């Protein structure tokens with residue numbers, strides 16, 4: 001189980017969250033002026049990088065707010081989280097997540 005550091009609630013288990021796709025994809029200024037190809041490109045085509053990727057996440061099991069995160073698509077580590085509307089930070093290290101407490105048998109999960 002991975003902990004995701006919600007910017008409003010702090011670290012919570014990933015089961016409380018929903019992935020929302022690539023962040024920072026602006027809605028077209030005049031969608032009616034787009035061709036079918038341009039509209040389908042807006043709707044369906046997203047970046048698919050190997051490494052840090054800015055994504056939208058929804059904390060449905062907590063604050064019920066959307067936020068953005070930079071996640072490494074190779075390691076699945078969250079490198080940074082930030083509220084919607086804030087500028088994308090430049091991650092220098094994985095987001096600080098406190099270690100999970102040991103299970104009842106003393107072995108970390």
Ligand SMILES: [Zn+2]
Nearest residue numbers: 006009059063
């Ligand atoms: Zn939250």
